[in-house]
Amino acid sequence: MSHVVSPIRQKWITNTETYGQITADVCRPIESKPSLPWLFWTAVSGLVMLMGFSLIAWTMWKGIGVWGVNWTVGWAFDITNFVFWVGIGHAGTLISAVLLLFRQPWRNSINRASEAMTIFAVLCAALFPLLHMGRLWLGLWFLPLPNTRGSLWVNFNSPLLWDVFAISTYLTVSLVFWYLGMIPDLATIRDRMARAGKKISAKIYGVLAFGWEGSTRTWSRFEIISLILSGLATPLVLSVHSIVSMDFATSVIPGWHTTIFPPYFVAGAIFSGFGMVQTLMIVTRKIYKLENYITMDHMESIAKIVIATGSLVGLAYTTEFFVAWYSGSIWERYAFINRAFGPYWWSYWAMFTCNVVTPQLFWFRKIRTNMVLTFIISLFINVGMWFERFVIIVTSLHRDFLPSSWAMYTPTYVEAGIFIGTFGMFMFFFFLFSKYLPVINMFEVKTLLHHPKKPSHIEEREGLKINA
Amino acid sequence: MNRNFLLGKFWNPDHVLEALEHLQDKGVKVYDVYAPFPIHGIEPLLDIKRTRLTVAAFIYGAFGLTLALTMMSLIYGVVWPVNIGGKPYIPWIAFTPITFETTVLFAAHGMVLTFFIIGPYWPGKKEVLMDDRQTDDVFVIAIDKKKISDMDGVKKTLSEAGAFEITEKEA
Numbered sequence: 001m002s003h004v005v006s007p008i009r010q011k012w013i014t015n016t017e018t019y020g021q022i023t024a025d026v027c028r029p030i031e032s033k034p035s036l037p038w039l040f041w042t043a044v045s046g047l048v049m050l051m052g053f054s055l056i057a058w059t060m061w062k063g064i065g066v067w068g069v070n071w072t073v074g075w076a077f078d079i080t081n082f083v084f085w086v087g088i089g090h091a092g093t094l095i096s097a098v099l100l101l102f103r104q105p106w107r108n109s110i111n112r113a114s115e116a117m118t119i120f121a122v123l124c125a126a127l128f129p130l131l132h133m134g135r136l137w138l139g140l141w142f143l144p145l146p147n148t149r150g151s152l153w154v155n156f157n158s159p160l161l162w163d164v165f166a167i168s169t170y171l172t173v174s175l176v177f178w179y180l181g182m183i184p185d186l187a188t189i190r191d192r193m194a195r196a197g198k199k200i201s202a203k204i205y206g207v208l209a210f211g212w213e214g215s216t217r218t219w220s221r222f223e224i225i226s227l228i229l230s231g232l233a234t235p236l237v238l239s240v241h242s243i244v245s246m247d248f249a250t251s252v253i254p255g256w257h258t259t260i261f262p263p264y265f266v267a268g269a270i271f272s273g274f275g276m277v278q279t280l281m282i283v284t285r286k287i288y289k290l291e292n293y294i295t296m297d298h299m300e301s302i303a304k305i306v307i308a309t310g311s312l313v314g315l316a317y318t319t320e321f322f323v324a325w326y327s328g329s330i331w332e333r334y335a336f337i338n339r340a341f342g343p344y345w346w347s348y349w350a351m352f353t354c355n356v357v358t359p360q361l362f363w364f365r366k367i368r369t370n371m372v373l374t375f376i377i378s379l380f381i382n383v384g385m386w387f388e389r390f391v392i393i394v395t396s397l398h399r400d401f402l403p404s405s406w407a408m409y410t411p412t413y414v415e416a417g418i419f420i421g422t423f424g425m426f427m428f429f430f431f432l433f434s435k436y437l438p439v440i441n442m443f444e445v446k447t448l449l450h451h452p453k454k455p456s457h458i459e460e461r462e463g464l465k466i467n468a
Numbered sequence: 469m470n471r472n473f474l475l476g477k478f479w480n481p482d483h484v485l486e487a488l489e490h491l492q493d494k495g496v497k498v499y500d501v502y503a504p505f506p507i508h509g510i511e512p513l514l515d516i517k518r519t520r521l522t523v524a525a526f527i528y529g530a531f532g533l534t535l536a537l538t539m540m541s542l543i544y545g546v547v548w549p550v551n552i553g554g555k556p557y558i559p560w561i562a563f564t565p566i567t568f569e570t571t572v573l574f575a576a577h578g579m580v581l582t583f584f585i586i587g588p589y590w591p592g593k594k595e596v597l598m599d600d601r602q603t604d605d606v607f608v609i610a611i612d613k614k615k616i617s618d619m620d621g622v623k624k625t626l627s628e629a630g631a632f633e634i635t636e637k638e639a
Contacts, residue, residue: 019605156540162565169573176580188603211593214603219506221519225583228525232572243565443505458479458632
């Protein structure tokens, strides 16, 4: 690169000497034939997704009665899964936008896959509020359109409507950000396919690449709009989960009615998102042999963010208890005592152990550089963050103001199946993405190679030189 | 309209910058540089002005903000006012989240769409490549041949800066 780079500056890519090598390494999975394990796991996740969709069809056919929800616990698995997936969908934009604004070069290797993860997670999330309505086709009523139902407008004061705007803005802006950043790499693949004589692939990637040719004028604009998109996406990320938290915080339900919810939810979202990034990156770097690009330093940086956000979440859990006691409200106090020691005590302690205790293990370098242990801990984080939403929603609702209407909630196979189905959908999309699109942002990683070597194909071509 | 270009091809971006500096000193106007990734510090050497897409983003955002506020205020204040516990008909604070989201929505999409239109880039557009590796690991300086008065001098400059290949192409 053009600027002087100190030799003691940390290297974010290892064992790589030419730009062409980066292209070749990242394009290898795209150019090779699908492997048997890939076919197997893609088929399995596709089948799981189909199962989920058949249970969704069953719910639509029979109605919400096939779920375990009741009058007291009206929000349960559906909203838990919604918040869970939206939370996971936060790391992608955080990595691409916030770390770009902070000029963190380690984002370059992991932003593409995390953004893809974001989009797939938000798609899974968006399913649940729609299903929760029971009549999917009435989702149109959420839009502020002139209509034939009298002057029946949407409620602009309702956090549920704010959510519609927040989630749809987040999904579309993330999608554009992801795709825009992929165009130069799609052009790289197009030209590689053309050089290799694969005409059909070159044609398909050519359509996707929008005719990108790498002109400096375009690069100059491209860099500015990436920066502005990051500037727009950063407050957007924070707003989305703040608004999700307001679905709860603006109500008067003890356990929900609290002002710390927005920052608490945002910290939790970043925490769960990075947990999922860990899970996926460990597998991706191993399978596609990308250890030179997603290095141990990357994994350590992610682990450090997990410690920070995990501790923030732990602080939020304890603050909630303190505020419940300090409020002097007996309902508020009871809601929290019931959370930790009531019939759902196990879910509370599962959440607390997974989210507050396990991430602390990352303080030890030996643990955070051990990929097997990191993988296991990241799974604990994913489970813990799901339980967090379950605890907030179900334990706050199941014992309401009138003891005669207290109830317990148990999910039916339909709800559980739909949730598992969304995992199938998430993994199915991720497998397709990792096979057919560049999992690593090639052009951004190339900017991290500071002292490139002369590529070998140059030697052959130097004979063509027209000398002055 | 086809133009004839003199192409200097490089494998190291530092050499590109060096060549551009010398060309600028000689007063040669470079048509464009094609690179697999953005080369930092190249804009002043090509006289590229900072894009006004940021201004466009602001205007789109302002439009989104105005649209959201106008629509919500009209619906709640004029079209169908609803008395909710005596609270104001137009609650500005409750309008904030939707106003913010709409602002971001319009600013982001408007800006990216404008970027594609001024490029112009569209799905399926046929690319014009100076070298089939320019999106991989080759950097190309393209100079319109009509604007070169001292052809040998320019070739020499490109070669001395480290061009591994100097060719011509009609594009």
